[in-house]
Amino acid sequence: MAAPEEKELFRADNICKHFGHQQVLTDICFSAYPGEILGIIGPNGAGKTTLMECLTGLLPLSSGTIYWKDQQITPQQVNPFIFYLPDGVLPYAEQKAGQVVTFFQQLFSAENQQLQQLLERLELEPAQEKRVHSLSKGYRKRLLLLIGLLSPQPLLLLDEPFDGFDLRQSLKIMQLLRETLSGRTLLLSIHQLTEAEKICDRFLLLNGGNVAAIGSLKQLQEQAKVSAGGLEEAFLALV
Amino acid sequence: MPLSKTQLLKILLFQEIRNILLSPALWGLLIALSLLVGYSFIQAVTLFSQASQTALSYPELAAGMNPLDGIFVPTFGAYYLIETLLLPFIILRLIGHDKQNGTLKILLQLPLSTFALNGVKLAAMALVWLLLLIPAVSVVINWKILGGSIYYPEILTLLLGHALYSLTIVCIAMFATAIAKTLPTAAMLCLGVTLGCWVLDFATGNGQGWLEILNNWSLTTLLRQFESGLLSSPTIAAFLILALLFFTGASVWLHPGKQLQLKIQSSLLVVAVLLLAAVGCSQLGGYVDMTANRQHSFPPADVRALQQMQKPLIITIHLTPEDGRYYDLDHEVLAKLKRVVPDLRLIFADTASGGLFAASGSDTYGLIEYEYAGQKEQSYSNSPEEILPLLHKLAGQKVTRDKLQSYSGHPLVADASGSKVWFYLLLPLLFLLAAGLLQQPRFLRNHESEK
Numbered sequence: 001m002a003a004p005e006e007k008e009l010f011r012a013d014n015i016c017k018h019f020g021h022q023q024v025l026t027d028i029c030f031s032a033y034p035g036e037i038l039g040i041i042g043p044n045g046a047g048k049t050t051l052m053e054c055l056t057g058l059l060p061l062s063s064g065t066i067y068w069k070d071q072q073i074t075p076q077q078v079n080p081f082i083f084y085l086p087d088g089v090l091p092y093a094e095q096k097a098g099q100v101v102t103f104f105q106q107l108f109s110a111e112n113q114q115l116q117q118l119l120e121r122l123e124l125e126p127a128q129e130k131r132v133h134s135l136s137k138g139y140r141k142r143l144l145l146l147i148g149l150l151s152p153q154p155l156l157l158l159d160e161p162f163d164g165f166d167l168r169q170s171l172k173i174m175q176l177l178r179e180t181l182s183g184r185t186l187l188l189s190i191h192q193l194t195e196a197e198k199i200c201d202r203f204l205l206l207n208g209g210n211v212a213a214i215g216s217l218k219q220l221q222e223q224a225k226v227s228a229g230g231l232e233e234a235f236l237a238l239v
Numbered sequence: 240m241p242l243s244k245t246q247l248l249k250i251l252l253f254q255e256i257r258n259i260l261l262s263p264a265l266w267g268l269l270i271a272l273s274l275l276v277g278y279s280f281i282q283a284v285t286l287f288s289q290a291s292q293t294a295l296s297y298p299e300l301a302a303g304m305n306p307l308d309g310i311f312v313p314t315f316g317a318y319y320l321i322e323t324l325l326l327p328f329i330i331l332r333l334i335g336h337d338k339q340n341g342t343l344k345i346l347l348q349l350p351l352s353t354f355a356l357n358g359v360k361l362a363a364m365a366l367v368w369l370l371l372l373i374p375a376v377s378v379v380i381n382w383k384i385l386g387g388s389i390y391y392p393e394i395l396t397l398l399l400g401h402a403l404y405s406l407t408i409v410c411i412a413m414f415a416t417a418i419a420k421t422l423p424t425a426a427m428l429c430l431g432v433t434l435g436c437w438v439l440d441f442a443t444g445n446g447q448g449w450l451e452i453l454n455n456w457s458l459t460t461l462l463r464q465f466e467s468g469l470l471s472s473p474t475i476a477a478f479l480i481l482a483l484l485f486f487t488g489a490s491v492w493l494h495p496g497k498q499l500q501l502k503i504q505s506s507l508l509v510v511a512v513l514l515l516a517a518v519g520c521s522q523l524g525g526y527v528d529m530t531a532n533r534q535h536s537f538p539p540a541d542v543r544a545l546q547q548m549q550k551p552l553i554i555t556i557h558l559t560p561e562d563g564r565y566y567d568l569d570h571e572v573l574a575k576l577k578r579v580v581p582d583l584r585l586i587f588a589d590t591a592s593g594g595l596f597a598a599s600g601s602d603t604y605g606l607i608e609y610e611y612a613g614q615k616e617q618s619y620s621n622s623p624e625e626i627l628p629l630l631h632k633l634a635g636q637k638v639t640r641d642k643l644q645s646y647s648g649h650p651l652v653a654d655a656s657g658s659k660v661w662f663y664l665l666l667p668l669l670f671l672l673a674a675g676l677l678q679q680p681r682f683l684r685n686h687e688s689e690k
Contacts (some may be wrong), residue, residue, distance in 0.1 A: 057496040058344055075496060079348050089341030092254070094261050106250045107349070109242050147345070152241070 007069070009034045009185055010082070010155055015064035017047075017054050017209075024050050025209045028064070032155065037177070037186040039200030041193065041235065046206040048189035049087070052157045056084040085148035087159035087189075090132060090140065097135060097143055098128035110150040118146050121176050137164040145173065149180055157187045162195045174199040197231040207239045247351060248359060255333065255363035264332060266674035268325045269370060270667045275317035276374040277662020280381065283313040284655035291650035301648035305532050306382065307393045312466045314378050315397055318371070319462070322405045323437070327412035327429045329367055333360055334413060334493075335422040343493075353490040357413055361486070364409050368402065377666060381658045388649035390531035393468040400465020403478035407458055408433060410485035417492040433458065456481070456517075469535045472525035480520065484513045526578045532646035535575060540640045541627050542579050548611065548634050551582040555608040557590055557601065564605060568621035575623070609633060 008031040015028040025047045032038050040048045053059040055066060057075030065072055068081050092100050101124070105115050119125050122142040127135055135143065141164045148158055161177075162170045177186065177199065190196040196203065203220060205212040213223050217231055224237035242250075259265055287309040294300040334357075337343040346356055375398065383389060412429045419425035440459040454460055456477060464474045491497075491505045528535040536542065554573070558565040576583055590604050607626075608617045611633040618629060631638050 053344075053496075056348065058347060060496055060498045079350055083348060084344070086341050086344050089345065091340065091342040091345060092258060093336070093340055095257065099257070103250065103254050107242075107247065 042206035083151035083153040084157040093133035304648040304650040413489035468530035476520035
């Protein structure tokens, strides 16, 4: 786990986004450190997905700046450093899962050994011959996770990675994420607080497009002045 | 080690090709095309045979029997329908699905521009077009087997016209998909433009001023040039400009992360540049008559003489553009003159005609006046045999025509009912078989062997 004292890998400053007159994100500031798992936590509609899409240039920023290792970059320049895996994507739905997996392996120039390892860990092998559109929700999610984990960028943004998994599956995925990170930094958008508390090193609490708080669970508890309970209690006290 | 852009493009191209080949829509389109082309071909052969029977009895009618107008253009009418109404759905599906299911969000994170991503789709569509050629090649072979005459330059011109028409339609579909939020909206936008061209062709056939300009740039009008066997650089340039306009528009509007203002500015810039290009290409010359019967050309000796007319040739026409005589004059004389006379000026006199079926109040209605270097001639004729000597006389030139073998036509009485088995049964079955085989795992493996 990385400490905030380490040199920051990524920083977002005063990120704002509005759709017409509707302000969706207001002055979002945060940093991500090498090797850490930072959870973007918030209820539905808090602006988690919008924030991720703005950071990766898939939505135009209204204002704000982003930095990669202290170097200011535009969202159009983040591709070598950041990979964002949106939620609910169904890539090449008419093709077999195995073909889609091989396509992304080639696209990301991933090693065969890495792919085999991920296929085993994500238990995706039985689904290889099925067409993507016929996969169950759980398998679709695992396929997406595999695509994300095959990507080579040092910072990986995953939107709702545990949505669709039961508790046992979520725990397995968390363990897998920890084991396969090997120095990569993860930014997870999560709305289930129980899962978030189990996997994230630090939390960015979003509420109504504003940063409600940022820090480790201990820091959030201190800010919220709650000594007992977990992330849920701290979140409710802060939001 | 990260892949080069070329390697990425290769992987994407193979993926798009696989995506298309696995699509039932493609095979459905090919089967529909096979049936339509077969029906058009058999009908065309039947009509051509009936006309040929008369032409064989009266040899002077045989010169009018050419396979381009009698067989290939009507048969390729099936292509026109498929290209206009069904082909757009292949690209709508290709890009629209990427947008709808989120694949585009992943692809946009690759180190490739939207131009490159769209270029890959376009390259994959080239394969579709090659598959569409299978029924066309079958038509040529069937016609040959029936004993028909084939003049390949005019067939190739026709194919080039359809290739450019398809390219433009595909680019329009790309643009519609890029700007529309949903697939049905994109489909409506695309069909709005393509069918709009069709309507425009009917509505403004003989329009003047801006209507004429609009009609000249309609896709149907542009395609008709190729159907008539005339290869012209302005028409090729017009098709390419339209395709480029929509392709660039699609690439500018595809990325959801670009500011709206930037997209509008880029689009305006593209439109301005291509408008300039359009003005430039309208000044282009360069025509090649690819027909076997040289229907777009005066005899070579006349052409050489007309090309020497360096002063302005002014033709004053006392006809309304809707008049059938004007159509003949334009088709037989004016269109050909425009391509060879360096400075030709056409003036429509005020004819005071009340319309197509109304009697003209003017005594000079129907008269055509020719003025060159201060000298004038006039005639009511719309035949080149009468007009050309007048023009040579005005220019003070004596023209001796070369002895050329005149086009004697290729009448043929044939029965194409045997082709029904191929177009209605075997070819659709072959397409079905191909579609079924491609679903097998051993086909369409990823383009590189596994690492």
